[in-house]
Amino acid sequence: MRPVFSLLLITSACMFIWGVFVTPLSIILSNRYRIVDKPGERKIHTSITPRGAGIIIWLGFLLWSLYAVEELPVFRPLAISGTLVFLSGYWDDIKTLRPAIRLLFQTTAATIFLISLEIPAYCFPIFLLWIVGMSNAFNLIDGANGLSLSMCITASLALALSGYSDVFLPLAGLAAGILPWNFPRARTFIGDGGTTLMGFLYSALYVYSIMPYIEGFNVFNLTPSLLLTGGIPAADTLFAIMRRLASGKSPFLPDRGHIHHRLIDAGWGAVWTVAFLSVVHLFLVAAGILTSGVFFA
Secondary structure, eight states, X not given: OOHHHHHHHHHHHHHHHHHXXXXXXXXXXXXXXXXXXXXXXXXXXXSOXXXXXXXXXXXXXXXXXXXXXXXOTTHHHHHHHHHHHHHHHHHHHHSOOOHHHHHHHHHHHHHHHHHTSOOOTTHHHHHHHHHHHHHHHHHHTOOSTTHHHHHHHHHHHHHIIIIIHHHHHHHHHHHHHHGGGTSSSOSOOOHHHHHXXXXXXXXXXXXXXXXXXXXXXXXXXXHHHHHHHHHHHHHHHHHHHHHHHHTTOOTTOOXXXXXXXXHHHTTOOHHHHHHHHHHHHHHHHHHHHHHHTOTXX
């Protein structure tokens, strides 16, 4: 086994171990400081549940960044921008934050990250919209136990197998370490801080990964490739926005029209819903990788 790949496996295993063994600490702290999620009309859980596990994703990511930054300098702006995204989401977990303020934090974070990359001018608004959109899409899809984490794990493993293992395998390991605490029975939620950070990291790392091949893209093949690589979260968010606007409602207004809500209400159950959507998500991401033209590059 190559030494570099061995180190990558060790890093990914450490991220997994971090998630498994440190998440219980976040449960204790969330209960103590009442960072909890109460049952409601749009929610499937029936008891008060801690939702501070997002801090485990953030701290694990920062530890990973300290290790990776020497070989991958992009982790320096990524750590700064990712922290902005997490803090705005975690703030919303503690005390409700207006959507406009969250969008401001996310847009600022995405801008900081994108400025650190040398990208063509025409790509900047596309990538900016996609990163901000995916940050929120991972949050909106988080309506069933383990769903957002499963989306991250599935897509990250697909991208790792496609040649981007240096950044996506550790991300998959981190999310997989937290999954047992969130699925099938949720002893904790990752909260808005965790879901928005996962969406941000996934989308930002994908942008970084395809940068060497960016000259092969144009507006007409980049946009559908990104939408496919966004998978279920991207598709569900687009349909949610169109559905709400068509009914004259604000796109920020929550409802039970998401695909996971519809499947659960149809009697699928949370476990089968997560399994089914993960498979569909895998096919969509694979299609996005293939249409990008840099598969196994």
